[in-house]
Structure formats: structure tokens, C-alpha cells
Amino acid sequence: xxxxxxxxxxxxxxxxxxxxxxxxxxxxxxxxxxxxxxxxxxxxxxxxxxxxxxxxxxxxxxxxxxxxxxxxxxxxxxxxxxxxxxxxxxxxxxxxxxxxxxxxxxxxxxxxxxxxxxxxxxxxxxxxxxxxxxxxxxxxxxxxxxxxxxxxxxxxxxxxxxxxxxxxxxxxxxxxxxxxxxxxxxxxxxxxxxxxxxxxxxx
Numbered sequence: 001x002x003x004x005x006x007x008x009x010x011x012x013x014x015x016x017x018x019x020x021x022x023x024x025x026x027x028x029x030x031x032x033x034x035x036x037x038x039x040x041x042x043x044x045x046x047x048x049x050x051x052x053x054x055x056x057x058x059x060x061x062x063x064x065x066x067x068x069x070x071x072x073x074x075x076x077x078x079x080x081x082x083x084x085x086x087x088x089x090x091x092x093x094x095x096x097x098x099x100x101x102x103x104x105x106x107x108x109x110x111x112x113x114x115x116x117x118x119x120x121x122x123x124x125x126x127x128x129x130x131x132x133x134x135x136x137x138x139x140x141x142x143x144x145x146x147x148x149x150x151x152x153x154x155x156x157x158x159x160x161x162x163x164x165x166x167x168x169x170x171x172x173x174x175x176x177x178x179x180x181x182x183x184x185x186x187x188x189x190x191x192x193x194x195x196x197x198x199x200x201x202x203x
Contacts, residue, residue: 001087001173008170010070012178014057015162019180021054022152022159029152035193043193054155059134061162062127072165073120079113079169088173112172116165123161126154 028047032038064073078084088109092102120127129150136147150158163180171177 001084001091003087004084004173007070007075008166011061011072011075011166011170014061014070015159015166015180018054018057018061018159018162021050021057022156024050025054025152025155031193037193054159055130055133055150058155058158058162059130062158063131063134072162072169073117075169076113076117076165080110080117091173109172112168116168119161119164123157126150126158129154130158 025047028038028043028050032043037043060068060070061072064071064077068074085106088106089102092105096102129148133147133149163178167177
């Protein structure tokens with residue numbers, strides 16, 4: 001699907017990158033009481049950097065603005081407004097030329113997309129916090145100090161929603177579910193931390 005594919009491809013990388021940032025943040029937060037090194041300047045900076053990146057990437061994915069080229073909520077609205085209807089119908093026709101099959105599947109698909117937007121209401125307050133952090137802190141040098149930043153739990157909540165939404169708008173078209181956590185177990189900074197600890201112990 002020529003018009004939809006760029007959206008799917010870009011959203012995949014945005015969500016995947018966000019999961020990587022979250023994994024690094026989670027490890028630092030989870031181990032910092034056990035490993036004193038994680039409270040030192042280098043890892044505090046790494047934590048801030050990943051927190052910054054996670055906020056920015058999630059804002060691209062979920063904060064619906066005219067300037068956002070790749071945004072799940074904007075894409076859902078475009079799908080519901082039939083902006084990609086002809087492309088999707090042609091795709092369904094290739095799978096099964098029956099008119100009944102094509103119409104039934106398209107209607108069910110759009111209903112599933114509507115469900116995604118319905119679930120957005122449950123996280124609107126968290127998205128607003130994300131938007132405020134991006135607009136009032138990360139996108140400006142004259143930032144507001146008194147800002148209510150998202151917690152790690154809230155960032156994970158938004159991340160899980162983004163993965164769910166992606167698997168509806170793309171996964172249910174292709175019949176494929178994307179597991180964004182696959183491979184993250186091996187993608188860890190723990191080895192880096194342990195190597196630094198070994199190096200320090202030899203001094």
C-alpha cells in the first residue's frame with residue numbers, strides 16, 4: 001500500500017526507538033539503589049538523555065498536531081474519514097475478489113480503528129502532560145521550571161498504547177502482530193555497567 005506504507009514504516013521505528021529508550025531508563029531506575037555507579041554524573045546524563053528522547057518520540061507518535069507528519073491519532077482520523085479507503089479496498093480485493101468480503105473487512109477494520117480512538121480518551125490527561133513537557137521544556141530554551149513531568153510508569157503506559165494502536169492499524173490489515181519488546185532482553189546497558197565497574201575496580 002503505497003500511501004500507507006511510509007506511515008507504518010516511520011511509526012515502527014519511532015515506537016521501536018522508544019522501547020529502547022524505555023529499557024535503558026528502566027534498568028537505570030531499577031538498579032540505581034544496588035549499583036552506586038548509576039548515581040554518578042555519566043549515568044545521570046544517560047538517564048536524562050533517554051528520558052528526553054522518549055518524551056520527544058512519544059510526542060511525535062501521540063501528540064496530534066498539524067506539524068506532525070507521522071502520528072497515530074492523526075492517521076486513525078484519516079482512516080476513519082476514508083482518506084485511504086480506495087487503497088485498502090484494492091488491497092482487500094487482491095486477497096479475495098468477493099465484494100461482500102471486501103466491504104465486510106473494510107467496515108470491521110474501520111470499526112477497530114474507531115476503538116483505538118475511543119481508548120485514547122483514557123490516556124488524554126497523560127498525553128496532555130507529554131505535550132506540556134515537549135512544548136514548555138524540551139522544545140524551548142526559556143522553559144518553565146514548574147512543569148509536571150511524566151513518570152516512568154506513565155511513559156510506559158503511552159508506549160504500550162502506541163504499540164497496541166500500531167498493531168491495530170497495521171497488524172489487522174496484514175494479519176501480523178509486531179512485538180516491539182522482542183530482542184530487548186539482549187539489548188541492555190548492564191554489560192556496559194559491569195565492564196565499567198570491573199575497570200574501576202582495577203584502578
